Structure formats: structure tokens, C-alpha cells
Amino acid sequence: MQYKQLGKTGYKVSAMGIGGIPIQRVGEQVAKEVIAVAVEMGVNFLDTARGYTDSEEKFGQALQGVRDRFVLASKTPSRDAAGARRDLETSLRMLKIDSIDLYQLHNVSKEAELEQVLGPGGALEALLKAQQEGLVKHIGVTSHNDKILLKAVETGLFATVQAPVNAVERQFIPVFQAAKELGMGTIAMKPLAGGSFKHPQLAIRQLLAEPLLDVVIPGVDSAEQMRTNAELAASWRPLDDAERPLLEQEVAELGKGFCRRCEYCLPCPQGIRIPQVFIFEGYATRYNLADWAVDRYAAMEVDASACAECGVCESRCPYNLPIRQMLKRAHKNLKH
Numbered sequence: 385m386q387y388k389q390l391g392k393t394g395y396k397v398s399a400m401g402i403g404g405i406p407i408q409r410v411g412e413q414v415a416k417e418v419i420a421v422a423v424e425m426g427v428n429f430l431d432t433a434r435g436y437t438d439s440e441e442k443f444g445q446a447l448q449g450v451r452d453r454f455v456l457a458s459k460t461p462s463r464d465a466a467g468a469r470r471d472l473e474t475s476l477r478m479l480k481i482d483s484i485d486l487y488q489l490h491n492v493s494k495e496a497e498l499e500q501v502l503g504p505g506g507a508l509e510a511l512l513k514a515q516q517e518g519l520v521k522h523i524g525v526t527s528h529n530d531k532i533l534l535k536a537v538e539t540g541l542f543a544t545v546q547a548p549v550n551a552v553e554r555q556f557i558p559v560f561q562a563a564k565e566l567g568m569g570t571i572a573m574k575p576l577a578g579g580s581f582k583h584p585q586l587a588i589r590q591l592l593a594e595p596l597l598d599v600v601i602p603g604v605d606s607a608e609q610m611r612t613n614a615e616l617a618a619s620w621r622p623l624d625d626a627e628r629p630l631l632e633q634e635v636a637e638l639g640k641g642f643c644r645r646c647e648y649c650l651p652c653p654q655g656i657r658i659p660q661v662f663i664f665e666g667y668a669t670r671y672n673l674a675d676w677a678v679d680r681y682a683a684m685e686v687d688a689s690a691c692a693e694c695g696v697c698e699s700r701c702p703y704n705l706p707i708r709q710m711l712k713r714a715h716k717n718l719k720h
């Protein structure tokens with residue numbers, strides 16, 4: 385396993401980490417299996433969040449007896465001090481720990497949010513106090529907006545920065561550069577752009593080659609996936625002349641306007657499982673699995689035609705996707 389210094393935190397983290405979103409979909413036993421493989425393979429960075437429903441709780445159980453083998457990171461979505469304190473206490477309880485290695489302000493993506501978290505009575509105030517009390521070792525920030533994240537980095541108040549980066553999303557590279565210059569740790573989320581790549585291993589290997597990135601955290605929902613990811617980092621080699629064009633071709637095909645499955649757009653008041661619709665569309669149009677995808681789409685309780693065009697989802701999508709229009713297209717592609 386390759387290890388890197390996580391900025392100035394003093395932690396030596398495996399180049400491959402664990403993203404905590406997908407564990408929500410599976411049982412506690414899977415979390416245990418994932419952690420067992422991680423320990424076996426030397427993966428030692430785990431990132432979860434208060435906002436990932438029972439992810440902290442499942443990992444909290446799975447980490448019993450091996451907590452010291454990991455650098456644990458979680459996040460608060462709260463913008464004010466009282467909320468952040470409450471979240472931190474819940475995170476510690478769910479993870480069954482007395483102090484957390486890294487606690488991050490989650491998805492600070494708007495100017496007003498940044499002002500609030502940094503201002504008097506803001507979330508950062510609570511985390512700094514918790515740091516003095518020994519409940520939090522280091523404080524980080526995450527975002528889906530490169531301009532806001534750059535401002536956060538430039539305050540010099542954070543130990544780490546976390547943002548999406550992958551073969552199609554390169555806009556955060558200058559932010560990571562600025563963070564590195566300040567000695568911050570850099571965490572790459574969404575390395576697979578929400579599972580959009582036909583050649584995921586190439587996409588991950590490309591990121592493992594980026595000196596700007598300390599740890600890459602693909603979401604994991606099975607022991608096999610954990611093993612595959614860990615092996616990629618353990619036996620890492622750069623893309624060769626035959627592999628590079630394959631990834632470049634995918635990047636060209638994907639463009640920018642595709643769903644990353646982050647689920648921030650949910651819940652839809654009509655009950656449409658928006659990312660699921662786009663997953664089925666992708667299977668139908670990009671993976672030659674049209675029959676399977678059409679059947680699965682037909683089995684959805686609420687399909688895209690139920691969209692009432694309220695626009696709530698679009699106001700929440702960090703990628704500013706024209707979801708309403710995309711749902712119409714998906715429905716057309718999937719309804720036979």
C-alpha cells in the first residue's frame with residue numbers, strides 16, 4: 385500500500401481510502417467485512433458524515449477493536465455552532481469514539497454558508513472549541529463549489545480540504561494546488577463521478593498518479609469492492625499508451641451534464657428516485673443493457689413522468705443539472 389502525509393495533520397494515510405455513502409444501502413455485516421478487508425490490505429482512511437443516515441453507526445460497530453488502525457473522518461452539515469456541536473456529539477456516539485481525527489464542515493458551497501460557518505456563532509467556532517477539549521483533532525472543509533472552497537482554503541483555518549475530482553471534473557485542481565501550498569491535506573471524493581465510468585479502474589489509477597491528492601475515497605458497499613480498490617493502490621502503475629485513450633474517449637462521451645448520484649436533489653415531493661432514473665438511462669444508452677434497464681424503469685413505483693416541474697431538485701443539485709429536462713429525456717429513452 386502507498387501511504388502519504390495528510391498535509392500537516394501528522395497522519396500517514398493510505399492513498400486509497402473508504403467513502404462512507406454507499407454503506408447506507410447495505411447491512412452492518414457488510415460494513416464489518418469492508419473494515420476487515422481494509423485492515424488486511426492496509427487501508428487506513430475512512431470518511432463518513434452525519435448526513436449519511438446510518439453510515440456512522442454501521443462503521444462504529446464495524447470498527448470495534450480496530451479503531452486505532454484508522455484515521456476517522458466525519459462531517460457536520462450544520463452551519464451554526466449549536467448544530468455543529470450537536471452533530472459532533474452524535475457522530476462520536478455513533479462511531480463509538482471519544483475523539484475524532486478529522487471533523488469537516490460538509491458541503492459549504494454558497495457564499496452565505498461560508499460567511500455563516502466562519503462568523504460569530506458559526507459552526508467553526510464550535511469545532512475549534514471541541515478541538516481545545518480534545519474531541520476533534522483536526523478540522524476540515526468540503527464543498528461542491530470551487531470558488532467558495534478556494535476562499536475557505538485561503539482563510540488558512542482548515543487542516544484538510546475535500547472536493548470531487550475525477551477524469552471529467554477537473555475544476556477543483558487549482559483549489560487542491562492552493563491547499564497543498566498551504567500544507568493542507570487533500571481528499572478526493574467522487575473519484576468515479578458517481579459510477580459513470582466504463583473503466584473505473586483506469587479512472588482511479590489516473591487519480592492515484594496525482595501528486596496533489598493525498599487520499600482518494602471511492603464509495604464502498606462490498607468487501608470485494610474494498611479489495612479491488614485496495615489492490616489498485618497496492619499495485620499501482622501509471623496508465624500506459626493503450627489505456628490513456630480509453631479514458632479520454634470516455635471523458636469526451638460523458639461531457640459535463642451527467643448525474644453523479646450524490647442524491648443531494650432528494651427527496652422529490654413526487655417521490656421520483658431521480659438518480660436511479662439516470663442510472664437506468666445510462667445502462668440503456670451507454671452499456672447496451674437496454675432491455676434490462678427498460679424493465680427496471682417500468683418497475684419503478686414512480687417514474688419520471690410524475691415530475692410536476694416544481695424545480696426543487698434543481699435548486700439542490702450541486703452540479704446545476706437541468707434535472708427536469710434530463711428526466712424528460714430519460715423517460716423518452718426508457719419508456720417503450
Ligand code: SF4
Pocket residue numbers: 651652653654655656658690691692693694695696697698707708711
Ligand atoms: S422538478 Fe420534478 S423531479 Fe424535481 S423535485 Fe420537482 S417534481 Fe421532483
Ligand code: SF4
Pocket residue numbers: 642643644645646647648649650658659700701702703705707
Ligand atoms: S441530479 Fe444532481 S443532485 Fe441529483 S444525484 Fe444527480 S448530480 Fe446529485
